[in-house]
Amino acid sequence: MSKKISLGAAAAMSLVAATITVSLTYTYAMGRFNEKVADVNERQAMYTKLSEIDQKVRQDYIGKIGETDLNDGIAAGYMAGLGDAGAKYLSAEKYKNYLSSNSKKAVGVGIRTVQDADGNMEVIEVLPNSSASKAGLQKGDVILSLDGKEVIRLSYGEAVNKLDGTVGTTVKLGLLRKTTENGKTATKQMDVTVTRAEYQRITVSSSIINGNVGYIAISEFQSTTKNQFVAAINNLTEKKVVGFVVDLRNNSGGSVEVMASVLDEFLPAVSLVSYADRAGKITVEYSSKSGEINLPISVVVNSSTYGAAEIFAADMKDYKKGKLIGEKTAGRGMKEDVIPLSDGSAIQLSVGNYTRIDGKTFHGVGVNVDMEVEMTPEQKDLLLRRSLTMMEDPQIQASVTALVKQGADVQQIPGTDSGNLDNSAAQTGAKAPATSSAKAK
Structure with a gap:
C-alpha cells in the first residue's frame, strides 16, 4: 500500500531543502568573498x-633617478618574483628586438659561440656571407673582450647580446687565435672590428649518411625553418633515400607554430599541439593536414632538446611514426605567451602546460626515448662544437640501426664519413640557434 505525503510535510521538506541550498550558497559566497578580500x-x-x-x-x-629605468626595473622585479624561469619583462627596446629576432633576418656579426672553460666565448661557427666571415673570423677563435670590456666580467648572455645591434654599427672584438707555423702551435692576441649587418638564419642542415639515409638537423624552429626543411626534404627525396634521421639534439625550441608546420610533413591528419590552461581545460592549438612522408624515421634527442622540439619528439613517438633515440629530453613544456603592454613593452608569461595525446604533460618530466644511447663527455663536447663526425657519433649510428629494424634497406658502407653537412638546400636562411650554453649572434 502506497503512502501519501501530506501537503504540510511536503512544504516543510521544500523549506528545509531551500534552507540548505541558501546555506551552502552563502558559505560558498563567503569563501569566495574572503578569498577576494585576502587577495x-x-x-x-x-x-x-x-x-x-x-x-x-x-x-x-x-x-x-632615471624614471624609465626605474619603471622597467619594477616591472622586471615583479616578473622575477613569480619564480618562473619563463616569466620575463621585456622593455620597449627589448620587445622591439624580440620582434625583429623572429623575422627572417637578424642583425649581428653572424657567429655561433659556446662558453669555454675560462668563461670566454669560443667561436664554433662563422655563418657564410656574414660580416664576421668578411672580417676574417675563424672557427676556434676565442673572444676575450667586446669594445674593451672583458667577457669574463660580463654574464655570458650579456656578452652574446652585445654582438647584436643596429645595422652599420661596429663592435671591436679582442681575440685569441691558435696558429701553426713551421709545425709549431702558438697563440696570438688580435683585435678585429666587425660591422654589424643583416644575415639570414640557417636552422636546417642536411646530408646523406651511411650511403642512402637522409639526415636532417634542426637546430631551432624559427621563421625560416619551414622553407629550409622543405628544401632539404625535396633534395634528399630526389636522391632516393630509404629513411630519415631527424636530429633535434641541442635544439632550443623556438616557435611552436613553425614546429607544427614542419611536423605536419611527417604526420597524417591528427592533433599536433595541445595545452592545458590553469583551469585544466585542454585546447588543441595546431592540427595537421592529411598526407605524410611514408619512410622509416628516427628522431635523435638529448637532455638539451627543449620546448617545441620536445612536442615534435613526443608526437612522433605517440603516433608511432618514428623511433626516439638518445637521451630523455629536457622537460620544458610550458606554453609561454608574449603579451604587449600599452607603453610598447611586454611580458612573457607561462599560461599553460603542453600535453601529449593522453592528456599528460611532459613539463618537468621530459620525453623518454625508445632506445637510450649514452655519449661520453668528450663526444658531447665535440657535438656541441660541431666537430663530431657521423661515423663517430653513437646516437646517429644507433638511429640508422633503428631504421634498419623498421625495414629500411640501408647501405652499410664502412668508412663513410658524412661529418660535413650539406647546407646547400638551406641557404634561404642563416643563424644556428642558441642553447643554454650556445648562442648565435
Missing part, C-alpha cells in the same frame, strides 16, 4: 610597500 589586502600591502620605498628613495637618495 585585495595582499595587493594593497604590495602597493603600500612600493609606495613607501619610493617615498624613502626620493627623500634621501643622493643619486639621479
